[in-house]
Amino acid sequence: MENFDYIILGAGSAGCVLANRLSxxxxxxxxxxxxxxxDTNPWIHIPGGYFKTMLNPKTDWCFQTEREKYCDxxxxxxxxxxxxGGSSSINGMLYIRGQSNDFNYWRQLGNVGWSWEDVLPYFKKSEDFQFGENEFHGSGGPLAVQEIRGTFKVCDLFMDAAEEFGHKRTDDFNNGDNEGMGYFPFTVRNGLRCSTAVGYLxxxxxxxxxxxxxxxxxxxxxxDNKKADKVNYWIGKNVISVKANKEVILSSGTIVLLRYWSR
Ligand SMILES: Cc1cc2nc3c(=O)[nH]c(=O)nc-3n(C[C@H](O)[C@H](O)[C@H](O)COP(=O)(O)OP(=O)(O)OC[C@H]3O[C@@H](n4cnc5c(N)ncnc54)[C@H](O)[C@@H]3O)c2cc1C
Structure with a gap:
């Protein structure tokens, strides 16, 4: 049985970052x-291609929710x-951080290291912002962040109308205050999707x-007692066993174990 220090389950948004940092x-x-x-399917990398990768069983788990009482x-x-790259290979590529108040609330609950001030340096470290470094953005990081190339008349008119009703505009959704209208930035580099597989792996x-x-x-x-130390995975119909000397890391809440039939 092959031994590793860290075994990361799932090479999605989080898994690729962990693989980069730990190795x-x-x-x-x-x-x-x-x-x-x-991630060799070209539609993964073409930004508009998620219409070909979503609901495609080769790139999407194609889950369905339970029946939802309040949705008819x-x-x-x-x-x-x-x-x-996981969902970062099929997502909408909008680069929007959480609200600073949420991070600060988590910190107040006792989670050391999770205030907005604590996490901002990591957001900046991970980022390669098109317009370079400033108070809220980083440059040279693995994750490319770019503004949309064009504008749309219908969107501009919509925002003008909303402004007349007292809604504010913002030119940066990533400064800790998400309120406002504007064009979202995207995790795209030179016209191609920057998934975490592309950026980090x-x-x-x-x-x-x-x-x-x-x-x-x-x-x-x-x-082994309470310590996770062995992982079994299928390659085709064969089960391969590997041992972790230090940690087994479930990289995401969407790791689906024991569903052989869903592969
Ligand atoms: C269609 C869509 C559009 C979205 N749009 C946006 C957006 O525009 N902006 C935004 O910020 N967020 C968006 N999101 C959300 C964002 O992409 C996810 O929140 C994020 O990618 C989740 O990261 P994760 O690491 O938790 O999981 P994932 O990136 O989903 O990674 C989980 C990985 O684990 C693998 N895995 C699961 N089970 C097993 C197993 N048993 N064995 C081995 N591997 C396994 C999966 O195949 C997958 O690669 C979108 C998501 C989707 C699906």
Whole structure:
């Protein structure tokens, strides 16, 4: 059984970042396990292509919600990315941080390190903002953030009308105050989607201490007393077992274990 220090389940938005950061230390041996395929489908990278990748079982888990009583008892489609980059490979690419008040509230609840002031340096560190560094934006980070290239007359007229009704405009949704109208920035570089696979994984995937496996569906996690130390995953019909010396990391709330039939 192969041994790793860290085993990361899911190569989505969070998983690719974790793989990059943990393998930056050459003493860490890291395994990143992804149920979906490599992100070679060209529609992943063309910004408007999410109409081809959403609801496509090769790139989307194609979940459906339970019937929702307050939505006329309907089942809703609930897309989630299933490829390197996870949902960041099929999402709408809007780059919008949370509200500063929410972060500050979390801190007040006792979560050290989660105030707006605490997290802002990390937002900036991760960012490669088109117009360079300023109080709220960073440059040179792995995640490209660009403004929309054109404007739309209908949107401008809509915003003019809303302004007449007293709604405010904003030219930056990422300064901690999300209120206002304006054009969203996108996680796009030179006209192509900047998923976390593109931004965080591609530059480091040749590191000798990082192994990335795709089409590998994690089946279950085994525990030694209360410590997770073994992961079993399917490649086709074979089950591969790997051991974690330090940590098993579930990178997302959407890791689906034991659903062999859903692969
Ligand atoms: C259609 C759509 C549009 C969206 N638009 C926006 C937007 O414009 N702006 C924005 O900020 N957010 C948007 N989001 C939300 C955002 O993309 C997600 O919140 C974010 O990507 C979640 O990151 P994650 O790391 O938690 O999960 P994911 O990125 O979904 O990663 C989970 C990964 O785990 C893998 N996985 C799951 N189960 C297993 C298993 N058993 N074994 C191995 N691998 C497994 C999955 O295949 C996936 O790659 C959108 C999401 C979708 C789906």
């Amino acid at each position: 930056a230390n050459p003493n860490h041996k890291v395994l990143l396990i992804e149920a979906g395929s490599k 008892n309907r089942e809703m489609v609930y897309p989630r990315g299933k490829t390197l 591609n530059p480091v995937k040749k590191r000798k201490n990082l192994k990335v496996v795709t089409n590998a569906h994690v089946k279950n996690i085994e525990f």
